[in-house]
Amino acid sequence: MSKLGNLGARLYRGEVGYDFIGKRKIWYGISILITITAIVGLAVRGLNMGIEFSGGAVFTTPKTAVSATEAQHKAEAAAGGHQAMVQKLGGGALRIQISGLDTKQAVPVQEELAKDLNVPVKQVNTQLVGPSWGEQIANKAWLGLGIFMVLVVIYLAISFEWRMAIAALIALIHDLTITVGVYALVGFEVTPGTVIGLLTILGYSLYDTVVVFDSLKEAGKDITKQTRFTYSEIANRSINGTLVRSINTTIVALLPVAGLLFVGGGVLGAGMLNDISLALFVGLAAGAYSSIFIATPLVSDLKNSEPQMKALAKRVRAKRAAAAAKGASEEDPQDGVAVGTSGAAEGDDAAVVGPPAQSATRDRGRGRTSGKRR
Amino acid sequence: MAAPKKGRRSPASQGKPGRTLVLILIAMVALVGGMFYSGTLTPRLGIDLAGGTSFTLAAQNQPGKPNAINETNMNTAAGIMERRVNGLGVSEAEVQTQGSNHIIVNIPKGTDAKQARQQVGTTAQLGFRPVLTTTAGTKAPEPTTPPSAGGKGDKNDKGDQGNKDGKGKDGKDDGKQGATPQGRAVTDSLKKAPPASPTPSPSATPPVGGGDADIPAALQKQFAALDCSTKESRAAAGEHAAGSKPSDPVVACKDDGTQKYVLGPVGVEGTDVKDAKAVFDAQQGQGWIVQMDFTSDGGKKFADITGKLATKTQPQNQFAIVLDGAVVSDPRVSQQLNGGNATISGGFTQQSAQDLGNMLSYGALPLSFKIDDETTVTAALGGEQLHAGLVAGAIGLALVVIYLVAYYRGLALVALASLGVSAVLTYTIMTLLGPAIGFALNLPAVCGAIAAIGITADSFIVYFERIRDEIRDGRTLRPAVERGWPRARRTIMVSDFVSFLAAAVLFIVTVGKVQGFAFTLGLTTVLDVVVVFLFTKPLMTLLARRKFFAEGHPWSGLDPKRLGVKPPLRRGRRSIVTTETKEA
Numbered sequence: 001m002s003k004l005g006n007l008g009a010r011l012y013r014g015e016v017g018y019d020f021i022g023k024r025k026i027w028y029g030i031s032i033l034i035t036i037t038a039i040v041g042l043a044v045r046g047l048n049m050g051i052e053f054s055g056g057a058v059f060t061t062p063k064t065a066v067s068a069t070e071a072q073h074k075a076e077a078a079a080g081g082h083q084a085m086v087q088k089l090g091g092g093a094l095r096i097q098i099s100g101l102d103t104k105q106a107v108p109v110q111e112e113l114a115k116d117l118n119v120p121v122k123q124v125n126t127q128l129v130g131p132s133w134g135e136q137i138a139n140k141a142w143l144g145l146g147i148f149m150v151l152v153v154i155y156l157a158i159s160f161e162w163r164m165a166i167a168a169l170i171a172l173i174h175d176l177t178i179t180v181g182v183y184a185l186v187g188f189e190v191t192p193g194t195v196i197g198l199l200t201i202l203g204y205s206l207y208d209t210v211v212v213f214d215s216l217k218e219a220g221k222d223i224t225k226q227t228r229f230t231y232s233e234i235a236n237r238s239i240n241g242t243l244v245r246s247i248n249t250t251i252v253a254l255l256p257v258a259g260l261l262f263v264g265g266g267v268l269g270a271g272m273l274n275d276i277s278l279a280l281f282v283g284l285a286a287g288a289y290s291s292i293f294i295a296t297p298l299v300s301d302l303k304n305s306e307p308q309m310k311a312l313a314k315r316v317r318a319k320r321a322a323a324a325a326k327g328a329s330e331e332d333p334q335d336g337v338a339v340g341t342s343g344a345a346e347g348d349d350a351a352v353v354g355p356p357a358q359s360a361t362r363d364r365g366r367g368r369t370s371g372k373r374r
Numbered sequence: 375m376a377a378p379k380k381g382r383r384s385p386a387s388q389g390k391p392g393r394t395l396v397l398i399l400i401a402m403v404a405l406v407g408g409m410f411y412s413g414t415l416t417p418r419l420g421i422d423l424a425g426g427t428s429f430t431l432a433a434q435n436q437p438g439k440p441n442a443i444n445e446t447n448m449n450t451a452a453g454i455m456e457r458r459v460n461g462l463g464v465s466e467a468e469v470q471t472q473g474s475n476h477i478i479v480n481i482p483k484g485t486d487a488k489q490a491r492q493q494v495g496t497t498a499q500l501g502f503r504p505v506l507t508t509t510a511g512t513k514a515p516e517p518t519t520p521p522s523a524g525g526k527g528d529k530n531d532k533g534d535q536g537n538k539d540g541k542g543k544d545g546k547d548d549g550k551q552g553a554t555p556q557g558r559a560v561t562d563s564l565k566k567a568p569p570a571s572p573t574p575s576p577s578a579t580p581p582v583g584g585g586d587a588d589i590p591a592a593l594q595k596q597f598a599a600l601d602c603s604t605k606e607s608r609a610a611a612g613e614h615a616a617g618s619k620p621s622d623p624v625v626a627c628k629d630d631g632t633q634k635y636v637l638g639p640v641g642v643e644g645t646d647v648k649d650a651k652a653v654f655d656a657q658q659g660q661g662w663i664v665q666m667d668f669t670s671d672g673g674k675k676f677a678d679i680t681g682k683l684a685t686k687t688q689p690q691n692q693f694a695i696v697l698d699g700a701v702v703s704d705p706r707v708s709q710q711l712n713g714g715n716a717t718i719s720g721g722f723t724q725q726s727a728q729d730l731g732n733m734l735s736y737g738a739l740p741l742s743f744k745i746d747d748e749t750t751v752t753a754a755l756g757g758e759q760l761h762a763g764l765v766a767g768a769i770g771l772a773l774v775v776i777y778l779v780a781y782y783r784g785l786a787l788v789a790l791a792s793l794g795v796s797a798v799l800t801y802t803i804m805t806l807l808g809p810a811i812g813f814a815l816n817l818p819a820v821c822g823a824i825a826a827i828g829i830t831a832d833s834f835i836v837y838f839e840r841i842r843d844e845i846r847d848g849r850t851l852r853p854a855v856e857r858g859w860p861r862a863r864r865t866i867m868v869s870d871f872v873s874f875l876a877a878a879v880l881f882i883v884t885v886g887k888v889q890g891f892a893f894t895l896g897l898t899t900v901l902d903v904v905v906v907f908l909f910t911k912p913l914m915t916l917l918a919r920r921k922f923f924a925e926g927h928p929w930s931g932l933d934p935k936r937l938g939v940k941p942p943l944r945r946g947r948r949s950i951v952t953t954e955t956k957e958a
Contacts, residue, residue, distance in 0.1 A: 012843050137888055144883035144892075148876050155875065159868060196818040196891045200825050203876040203895060207829060210869040211836065218861070245832075245839045248781065252774050252835070253828020259770025260763060260824060273763050276821040284828065 017240035021232040024297035031174060031294055038181020045184045050191040050275075051085075053135055056099035057106045060125040063093055064117045071096060071117060078112035079105070085189075137192050141199060152206060160213055167298035168209045171290040175205040179283045188275055197279025205287030208249070209295045215242045216296060220303075223312065230313045235300040239292055250288040257281050391912030398908040402795065405802035417801070418808035419482065420816030420890070421468065426482040431743040433475040451743070452477050477743065482814050500644025500734070501620060502676070503637035504683055505692040505704060506589055507597070510633060589636050593623055602627035602634045608700065615699030629700040637694050637701075641679035646672025650734030652727035655719065662727035663719040666734055673714030681710035695734070703730060763817065767824045774827065782838060784923060784930035788913055789834045796830050796905045800898060819894040826898035829873060833906045837862040841914070842932070851932055855918040859911060866906055873899045 010016045020027075051058065059075075066074070075084035075096045085097040094117070101109060106126055114121040149169060156165035179201060183190060219238040223231060260277035303309050409415060418424075433448060448471050456469040459481060468480040589597070601607045608627045615624040620640040627634050648667040655663045668676050683691045684707050695703040705718050718730070778786040800823065807813035840858035845851065877896030881889055917923045923930045 012846055137884070140884040141880070141888050144880040144888070147883060148879040151875060151879060152872060155872070192888070193818045193821075196822065196888060199876070199880060199888065199891065200822055200895070203873045204825070204829065206872045206876070207832070207869045210872050211832070211865055214865045214868055241843075242839075245835050248835045248839075249828060249832040251777055252831040253825065255773040255777065256767055256770030256824045256827050259766040259768075259773070260821065261766075263762075263766040263769050273766075273817065273821070276818055280821065280825050284825070 011240045011243055017236065018243075019236060020239045020292060021236040021297050021300050024293070024301070027293040027297070031290070035174060035177050035181070038178050038184070041181045041185040045187065047180070047184055047190045048187050050189040050194075051097050051099045052192050053138070053190065054099040055101075056097060057101040057109065057126055059094075059096040059098070059110060059113055061094045061096065061113070061117055062119050062123045064119055066094070066117050074116040075109075075113060078109050078116060138195050141195050145199070145202065148202070156210070156213075160217055163302040164213050164217075164295075164299050167295045167302065168206060168213065170298060171209055171287075171295035172202065172205050174290050174294055175201055175283055175286040178286045179279055182278070182282045186278065188278055191275050193276045194279050197276040198283065200280055201283030201287060204253070204284055205290065208246070208287050209291040211249075212239065212242055212246065212291045212296055213299070216299065224308055227312070227315045227319050230316050231303045231309045232300045232313075235296055235303075239296050243292075246288060246292060250284070253284050253288075254281065257284060391915040394908050394912040395916070398795065398904075402798055402802075405799065405806065409802050409805050412806065412809060414805055414808055417804040418812075418814040420814045420819070421480050421482040423815070423817055423820075424483040426480060428481075429479045429745055431477045431479065431745055433477070434742045434744055448475070448477065455479060500647070501640035501696050502642040502679065503624070503640050503694050503696050504679060505689050505694050506623065506636040506638055508633050508635045508689045508692070508704070589623070593625060593636060597625045597634065597636050600625050600627065600634045602631040604631075611699065615696070618699075624699070626694070626696060626699055626701050628704070629697075629702050633701070633704070635694055635701055635704070637696065640696075641693065642668070642672055642675045644734070645669075646675060647734050648672070650731045652722070652724065652731040654724070655717075660719040662722035662724050663717045664722065664727050664731045664734065665717050666715060668714045668716075670714065673712075676714075676716065677710060677712045680707045680716075683707040684709050695730075763820055763824075767820075770824070771827070774831070778831075784927065785838050785932065788910060788917065789831065789838070791913065792834055792905050792910045793827065793830060795909050796898075796901055799901050799905065803897065803901075804894075813893070814890070815894075816890060818891050822891050822894045823898060826895070826902075829870075830898065830902045830905070833866045833870075833902055834910055836865050837906070837910065837914070845932060851924045852918045855914050863907075863911075866903065870899050870903050 061071075064071075069086075071094050072084050072086040075086060075098060079098045079101060083099050085099075086094055096113065098109065110124050110126050111121055114124045117124075149172070153165045153169055156168055176198060179198060183194065188194075216235055216238045219234050219241075220231060223229070223234055229237075257277055257280045260273060261281050304313065433451070452469050452471050455477065456467075459467040459469065459479060467482065468478075470478045470480075600611055602611065608629070608631055611625065611627050615626045615637075618624045620643070623636060623638050625634065625636050646669050648669045650664055650666045652662055652664055655661065679693060683693055685691075688706070691708070692704045692706050694701040695705075703718065722730070775786075775790060778789050782789060804813060804815060837858065840862040841851075841854050844854035844858045849857065874896055877892045877899060880892035881896060884892065921927075923932055927933065
């Protein structure tokens with residue numbers, strides 16, 4: 001922990017840091033690649049829609065000696081060609097889903113199944129699901145999603161700024177696309193539970209992005225009044241500053257879900273638990289990733305196209321160039337250093353750079369006086 | 375400068391941390407106590423976890439409307455049923471259309487299946503008919519008597535007995551249908567409206583009779599023969615009455631069998647009621663009343679019928695609210711009611727008022743339904759899925775505990791205590807909401823609650839990291855705890871607001887399971903804020919006074935050395951010295 005604690009401290013001061021903004025193109029590339037894979041997967045494999053969407057019947061049988069695969073054949077035969085899905089429940093019971101059955105067909109199938117599986121008809125439980133049901137739920141959910149997106153963009157645009165709102169929205173869509181794509185690729189059944197999992201992500205992804213943006217907003221408040229850092233550098237620093245929080249939160253959020261997915265779902269095989277926890281796991285991970293690697297760099301890109309920021313970047317560059325030309329004077333070069341972003345900060349004997357340890361302290365001290373006053 | 379200002383502000387939040395802690399502890403004790411008091415120790419589980427009952431309803435054409443079974447009507451009917459069985463959206467009841475003419479209703483175990491069956495099975499052909507004459511509900515013709523006070527309401531009664539499908543059900547509550555006591559007055563809720571002269575309304579205007587003389591002989595005979603004393607005969611009478619045309623006078627029974635009536639043609643139809651709800655009238659001390667809002671058309675019709683009735687004498691100044699051929703309520707009219715709304719008062723219990731309100735607002739199903747099939751379903755996912763989910767969640771939580779302790783050491787205690795408080799609050803509130811509003815927990819909601827651990831823990835992590843950053847700036851713990859708070863607080867509020875917005879929008883827009891989930895999300899988000907403000911922050915303030923934390927014991931998680939503070943270097947900086955003096 002002491003090492004981690006120190007790392008936290010150094011990240012906070014900007015002594016160390018990963019250049020998220022500088023290397024953003026790589027991460028954009030990776031994200032685009034993943035997103036395209038997801039979309040292709042979605043287009044080629046399609047989603048495995050559960051019976052809540054296709055309609056059908058669910059039969060739950062008591063303990064039976066028949067194996068799941070055997071039961072599946074029998075169920076498909078009994079249902080006359082409709083697709084069946086069989087799950088083993090605890091205690092030898094079976095859960096058989098047959099899509100496309102309606103009320104009239106269900107009863108003979110139930111009797112047939114009972115005979116095949118050698119269990120009393122009365123104990124075979126039948127639950128019918130209408131095809132429109134899942135659709136209705138999902139349609140309303142999409143409607144809610146749409147309204148929410150509009151509202152949240154408005155909210156973020158007011159309490160932050162429109163650039164952040166757009167970046168957050170893009171990150172959100174990115175997360176949702178990846179999650180849906182994973183469903184298509186893994187072939188898990190899409191149930192109303194999955195839809196709910198997706199909606200959880202929606203909340204969480206934005207939540208995470210907002211936490212990072214909050215620190216970015218704080219850091220970028222009086223940016224035009226100084227000439228030491230460009231917006232990208234400030235953004236990078238604020239990501240690094242909240243990195244410890246992001247990592248900790250993500251771990252704490254993912255651990256229980258991973259428990260659900262790998263222990264709960266893994267031990268029991270397919271089931272609603274799996275459907276939801278996979279959505280949650282992928283979505284939470286994507287959400288944490290996108291708020292750091294996608295959303296914030298996007299804000300920085302959008303910001304940098306602003307004339308004010310362009311002018312600022314120019315001023316910063318000019319100042320650094322002047323400093324470099326003057327040789328290593330005490331003040332200026334140090335100001336440019338230790339942001340953890342520019343390549344110039346590396347080697348010790350480059351003309352622009354001051355001694356690392358000292359520069360770090362000085363820089364930190366300054367950042368602080370101006371920073372805390374707000 | 376910010377520093378001294380903060381210094382002034384912080385005592386308020388810092389001042390009585392103990393008191394805040396006591397407050398939230400009292401709240402917890404009260405909730406747990408309430409849980410034991412109400413006798414429900416576990417949350418109600420949804421149909422996927424606990425099983426329940428499944429009804430299959432077959433749509434039937436109503437007399438005179440041969441082509442009513444179509445997709446639009448089926449969906450409307452399903453929507454109305456959904457609202458009836460899942461009024462608040464959190465009971466996890468499921469209503470689905472199946473095929474072209476079936477509706478399937480699944481209700482979780484623990485819900486009153488009988489009540490639900492009545493709610494969905496009641497086809498609710500609702501109408502307001504003027505009372506022509508009434509008498510006690512036995513066969514022998516008796517002179518017309520003014521309505522006597524009905525029995526007092528019973529918690530269980532639904533008030534919508536006498537539906538066509540009622541034949542099979544047991545009449546447990548039938549004798550206590552005091553849900554709709556007679557002789558209550560209808561009062562105008564908009565007193566300002568001056569009585570306008572009644573204008574003849576369209577065809578449906580009832581020719582209100584002036585006495586027995588107006589009642590056709592055939593109907594007189596029917597009335598004399600009508601026997602309302604047994605369930606079967608009432609059901610038969612109800613079926614007959616429901617099958618009559620709205621423009622014909624009918625004979626009908628009170629749904630509890632205490633009265634029978636000759637009723638005029640339908641004056642206002644159920645579809646004319648825009649909304650109705652039960653409210654508790656504390657101002658005039660009328661107890662529970664039912665408020666009705668009519669559509670503009672319905673308001674006119676209602677003004678007409680009440681205008682006519684108000685001039686009559688007992689019992690012809692009464693109108694009957696007829697549901698599927700049975701009279702559920704027969705309020706007396708004392709004046710013409712204009713303005714498109716009215717209240718019904720008198721002797722309601724909360725339950726009976728709500729039942730009547732529900733029936734009035736959702737009453738007009740466009741179709742009649744017959745219960746085809748009723749089966750008990752076992753938990754679709756089985757107890758073991760829940761069990762596995764809980765075990766898995768527990769394992770995940772144990773890992774979270776290990777991680778937090780390893781990383782935050784002493785601070786982890788604060789985080790874990792906060793998570794614990796949050797868990798207790800969530801559990802007790804969910805449990806108490808079971809009986810209160812029919813909240814039921816399904817598997818997605820359980821998963822959502824487990825995922826919410828992340829959002830809840832994040833609030834502490836944001837705050838801890840801010841405190842540690844302040845310490846890295848060279849502050850001692852006590853100022854660090856107070857100075858870190860305003861910024862952490864803002865971050866927590868902004869991000870939780872986004873979560874809450876998602877929950878609120880989904881709750882309003884969606885139905886069924888998603889709505890239940892949105893409720894869980896909103897609840898956990900609100901509780902997150904409550905716990906951080908009322909528990910974590912005061913606890914931190916208190917702990918900052920302890921030597922163990924204040925001096926940065928290596929196991930406190932706040933050891934300045936481990937956090938990378940380099941005191942000698944910063945002491946040299948002028949600005950820091952100034953700040954520290956200000957804060958000291």
